[in-house]
Amino acid sequence: MEMATTTDTDQVNSTWTKADQKAARKRSAALHRKEHAWAAAFMAPPVIGWVAFLLFPMAFSIYASLTNWNGIGNMTFIGFDNYTRLVQDPYFWKALWNTIFYMIGIPIGLAISLALALALSRKIRGRTFFRTVYYIPVISSLAAIAILWQWAYNGDFGLVNQVLALVGIDGPNWLQDPNWAKPALIIMAVWKGLGYSTLLYLAAVQAVPRSLYEAASLDGASGWKKFTKITWPMVQPVTFFLVVTNIIAGSMIFTEINIMTPTGGPSWSTASLVWYVWNQAFRNLQMGYATAMALVLGILVLIVTAIQFRINRANDFSID
Amino acid sequence: MRKFKAAAITATMVGALTLAACSSNGSSGDASEEPDTSGGTGANELTFMFRGGDYDKLAYQAAIDAFEEETGASVKMIITDADQYATKLQAAIAGNKVPDVFYIEPGKMMGYVYADVLADLTDYVEQDVIDNIWSFGTDAYRFNTETGERGNSADALYGLPKDVGPFGFGFNKALFDELGVEYPSLDEPMTFDEFVAKAKELTTDRDGDGEMDTFGTGLNVTWNSQAFVWGAGADWISEDQKTVTVDTPEFAEALQWFADLGLVEGVTPTATQAQSLDTYQRWMQGDLGFFPVAPWDIATYNAKHEENPDGFDYEVIPYPVANEGDDWSTWLGSLGIAVSENSQNKELAAQLATYLSTDLEAQKILAENKVQIPNLIDYATGEWIETDAPAAGWPANTEIFLQIAEEKGRPLPGVWTYTPEWYDNFWIGIENVVDNGSQTAADFVAGKQTEMQMLLDQSWISADQAKAQG
Numbered sequence: 001m002e003m004a005t006t007t008d009t010d011q012v013n014s015t016w017t018k019a020d021q022k023a024a025r026k027r028s029a030a031l032h033r034k035e036h037a038w039a040a041a042f043m044a045p046p047v048i049g050w051v052a053f054l055l056f057p058m059a060f061s062i063y064a065s066l067t068n069w070n071g072i073g074n075m076t077f078i079g080f081d082n083y084t085r086l087v088q089d090p091y092f093w094k095a096l097w098n099t100i101f102y103m104i105g106i107p108i109g110l111a112i113s114l115a116l117a118l119a120l121s122r123k124i125r126g127r128t129f130f131r132t133v134y135y136i137p138v139i140s141s142l143a144a145i146a147i148l149w150q151w152a153y154n155g156d157f158g159l160v161n162q163v164l165a166l167v168g169i170d171g172p173n174w175l176q177d178p179n180w181a182k183p184a185l186i187i188m189a190v191w192k193g194l195g196y197s198t199l200l201y202l203a204a205v206q207a208v209p210r211s212l213y214e215a216a217s218l219d220g221a222s223g224w225k226k227f228t229k230i231t232w233p234m235v236q237p238v239t240f241f242l243v244v245t246n247i248i249a250g251s252m253i254f255t256e257i258n259i260m261t262p263t264g265g266p267s268w269s270t271a272s273l274v275w276y277v278w279n280q281a282f283r284n285l286q287m288g289y290a291t292a293m294a295l296v297l298g299i300l301v302l303i304v305t306a307i308q309f310r311i312n313r314a315n316d317f318s319i320d
Numbered sequence: 321m322r323k324f325k326a327a328a329i330t331a332t333m334v335g336a337l338t339l340a341a342c343s344s345n346g347s348s349g350d351a352s353e354e355p356d357t358s359g360g361t362g363a364n365e366l367t368f369m370f371r372g373g374d375y376d377k378l379a380y381q382a383a384i385d386a387f388e389e390e391t392g393a394s395v396k397m398i399i400t401d402a403d404q405y406a407t408k409l410q411a412a413i414a415g416n417k418v419p420d421v422f423y424i425e426p427g428k429m430m431g432y433v434y435a436d437v438l439a440d441l442t443d444y445v446e447q448d449v450i451d452n453i454w455s456f457g458t459d460a461y462r463f464n465t466e467t468g469e470r471g472n473s474a475d476a477l478y479g480l481p482k483d484v485g486p487f488g489f490g491f492n493k494a495l496f497d498e499l500g501v502e503y504p505s506l507d508e509p510m511t512f513d514e515f516v517a518k519a520k521e522l523t524t525d526r527d528g529d530g531e532m533d534t535f536g537t538g539l540n541v542t543w544n545s546q547a548f549v550w551g552a553g554a555d556w557i558s559e560d561q562k563t564v565t566v567d568t569p570e571f572a573e574a575l576q577w578f579a580d581l582g583l584v585e586g587v588t589p590t591a592t593q594a595q596s597l598d599t600y601q602r603w604m605q606g607d608l609g610f611f612p613v614a615p616w617d618i619a620t621y622n623a624k625h626e627e628n629p630d631g632f633d634y635e636v637i638p639y640p641v642a643n644e645g646d647d648w649s650t651w652l653g654s655l656g657i658a659v660s661e662n663s664q665n666k667e668l669a670a671q672l673a674t675y676l677s678t679d680l681e682a683q684k685i686l687a688e689n690k691v692q693i694p695n696l697i698d699y700a701t702g703e704w705i706e707t708d709a710p711a712a713g714w715p716a717n718t719e720i721f722l723q724i725a726e727e728k729g730r731p732l733p734g735v736w737t738y739t740p741e742w743y744d745n746f747w748i749g750i751e752n753v754v755d756n757g758s759q760t761a762a763d764f765v766a767g768k769q770t771e772m773q774m775l776l777d778q779s780w781i782s783a784d785q786a787k788a789q790g
Contacts, residue, residue, distance in 0.1 A: 068785050072413045073435030076789045155592035173592050176751065263542070267749045282407055284739040285431045285782070 064291040071287030082292035092293060094268060095276040098182060099297075102253055102272065105186040106246045109193050110239060116194065117201030118231070131202070135195035142192070146259040149188045150175065153260075175260060178269040185256060185270060197242050204235040240312045244305055251301050254278065273297050355398045357412040359420040359663045364391070366669055368676075369398040369412070369419040370482075370657075371405040375689040383682035387675045393668055413437055418660040420669040421676070424479055426460040426654055427735040430470075433463055434786040438478045439659040444670030445477065449678055452697050454725045457481030457677075460654045460735075468783050470561070470736040479656035480677035483692035486724035487651050489547070489640075490613030490715075494606055494633040495534060499524060501609070506717045509551070509638040509648040512577060515610075519587035522609035536587035537610040538599030541578065541754045542747055544612060546732065547639035547650040549574045556733035556743060557776070564742065564776055567769040569762075574642070576761035579754040591755035606631035615721060618690040622713050636720045638728075652729025688712045693721050700725075738783035742775035 065082055067075035086092050116134060120127055137145060152159040155173030164171040174184040212230050221229070254274040257265070264271035273293065281290035360366045368384070370376070377399060384395045398419065400408050405423065412418055418437060432438045450458050459471045461479030469475070496503055501521045504510050510518070519536020526533040539545070549555065552574035555565055565571065582588040589599060603611040604624050613621065613636050624632050638648045657676050659669040676682065683694040687704060690712065694700040700722055709718050734743030746768055752759040 068782075068789070070431050070435070070782070070786055071410055072431055072437060073786055074789045076785065157597075176591055176755065263744075263747055266751045282410065283744075284741045285428070285786075286739070 061291050064288055065295050067288045069288035070285040082289045095271045095273040099273045101182050103250050105190045109190040113194055113197030114201050116198045117205050121205045134198050137192045138195040142255045146256040150260050153184050176266055178267040181265045181270045200238050204238040208234045244308055248301055357419045358417040359660055364393040367396045367419040369422040371400050371402045375691045379682040379685035383675050383679040420660050420663040421672050424656045424658040430738045433478055436661050439661045439666055440476045441670050442477045445674055453695050454484050456652055456729055457484045461656045479658040480673050481695055482655040482657050484725050485653035486721045488613045488636045488720055490634045490636045491610050492634055494631050495609050504637055510640040511644050512640055512642050515640040516585055523587045534607045535589055538588045538608050545578050548578050550649045551641040561737055564772040566765045572762040572765050583757045615692050636715050636717045649728045649730055651732045738779045742772045745772050745775055
């Protein structure tokens with residue numbers, strides 16, 4: 001049967017003249033050109049958008065960071081002076097340190113989210129209610145939440161200290177104390193982000209094949225073993241996604257700081273790098289310098305993210 | 321290839337989010353909804369960009385109607401949210417879409433002048449018009465581009481005042497009556513000692529639970545310490561705006577005295593108490609004896625008085641001074657109305673700015689609604705103070721506001737320098753002096769002097785650079 005088919009094809013090919021083949025190639029090329037044109041047309045909007053709204057602004061930012069520019073007048077090229085200044089600027093380092101400090105909230109938030117996801121994946125009463133409750137902060141206005149937490153953190157009558165007082169703890173004056181202002185903001189950020197992380201973890205946990213747990217049970221695995229050997233590896237892609245996006249988002253923390261501690265907090269203990277960038281750019285007319293700081297922040301986040309991608313690839317696995 | 325793709329995705333993601341961080345201030349907005357701020361292109365077309373409340377809009381609509389009728393011009397009004405105005409204006413300037421007429425903060429004027437954004441209005445505004453505006457109101461928008469000096473009446477005029485905002489002081493007559501404390505003089509300033517003595521009398525435990533319920537005062541250091549520091553003969557900066565002067569003994573003493581109001585005398589709520597119920601709310605509840613009173617507060621304070629006449633009834637007085645016979649002063653704010661250097665109808669735009677600043681009907685609307693005191697001296701010191709102000713419900717001693725506008729008012733430190741960074745730096749760590757007392761004022765100011773001076777020097781260098789590069 002196969003032989004016959006081959007012979008037929010040969011016969012057909014042999015009946016084609018060179019002219020026929022050339023015409024066919026021409027038709028094919030024309031068809032491809034048309035397809036390519038359509039493909040280009042479909043691809044053009046995002047590519048143009050990428051060039052206009054990302055590549056060009058980034059290139060412009062790089063140039064602006066090498067200039068003395070107040071954001072309204074002309075730019076003067078000054079080489080790497082802004083970067084030299086940045087290295088010597090104690091407030092840049094302080095703001096960078098504060099920003100890094102805020103990242104402590106990421107592992108804490110992920111651990112709580114995973115625990116909540118595991119709890120909510122079980123058949124407990126009020127499961128839907130809890131899922132909704134945990135998700136409400138995610139869709140709430142950050143500005144409104146910041147104001148509410150500002151009240152909650154009040155040293156005397158704030159909800160947080162009242163709850164602590166119930167268990168005999170004399171809470172600090174959170175937002176007025178340089179040692180507690182950052183942790184206060186971290187707690188709020190963790191609370192705000194819980195719903196989103198929990199939702200993703202919940203989907204990941206529910207996607208783990210039951211058969212793996214059944215097999216582990218038959219082998220006598222403990223609950224902890226099941227968690228460390230099955231659940232944790234299986235939700236790793238979600239963990240990776242959350243860590244990457246949380247670090248990027250965490251590096252941009254601004255709104256809550258600007259509302260809850262508008263002058264950078266006691267002894268400048270809450271000023272984040274983006275808050276400092278904003279102040280330099282729009283209050284102190286140092287747009288060139290602010291751009292240099294923003295770029296350094298972007299590069300740092302890029303490096304951290306690249307490292308995370310690398311680590312994630314090394315730990316990658318698949319189930320056959 | 322895979323590595324390249326991963327790197328590209330990472331870079332794109334980081335870049336996009338970083339840019340998003342810089343572009344967003346927690347609010348969303350559709351670019352397509354942004355109004356076109358460009359100046360008018362037709363012979364009689366003007367664009368006016370400003371911020372403010374309903375009364376500003378009402379007043380300016382009246383002024384603009386009159387202006388359009390008189391000149392045949394067509395004015396497009398663009399109103400923005402107050403908190404977004406500065407960034408929107410900066411974006412409009414960077415995008416070369418500068419409105420013909422717009423509000424400007426005096427603190428940002430130097431940069432705008434050097435960048436050729438603001439038109440010199442000197443030749444467009446007649447001298448008799450200028451003479452009838454509070455001199456601070458025009459001097460705040462004068463600038464010598466050669467020397468960098470501000471506030472000299474002989475220099476070029478780059479704006480007219482939308483308003484002048486006297487930051488006055490006041491007391492709650494109802495609390496004084498309740499506690500049997502004698503009113504302070506309405507004309508003469510108290511000395512610091514007299515002020516503390518009265519504040520102590522006003523600090524009481526009403527319900528006997530051991531906690532103080534009323535306090536002499538409760539003043540935010542960032543906005544209220546200026547008048548006391550000036551009242552002690554000290555200042556943040558030298559007259560030529562080149563030297564930081566916070567390390568003088570009189571400055572340290574004044575700041576320590578201010579801190580001791582709470583730390584030693586106990587006549588203010590503590591930082592923690594103020595956080596639970598801030599001092600503004602305590603004042604409104606009738607629990608503070610002394611508190612700032614400014615024109616923009618009047619409508620709210622009047623409403624509070626109507627609601628609670630026995631607990632809240634205020635009057636305006638001079639700020640205290642260190643010693644008897646010292647001159648008192650306080651800060652005077654302003655917002656300006658400027659004209660674009662590139663306006664195609666510059667003369668008409670200057671005429672509109674003059675209208676907005678000095679139109680009598682507009683001024684009457686703004687003053688009647690307690691938005692501001694009038695800019696016009698003849699009206700403010702005549703018909704307004706005699707009949708219109710009392711009829712509209714301004715306090716009996718409103719004369720104090722006029723005194724501040726005329727002679728007692730000063731700009732906030734930092735407003736007349738190229739950038740206010742040096743002045744902002746002063747407040748970093750101030751809680752150690754005023755809230756917890758872990759640092760003395762003398763140590764604090766000694767530590768601040770060098771850093772603030774360095775930032776002030778940098779401000780002048782930046783000004784020179786802006787001047788050179790345009």
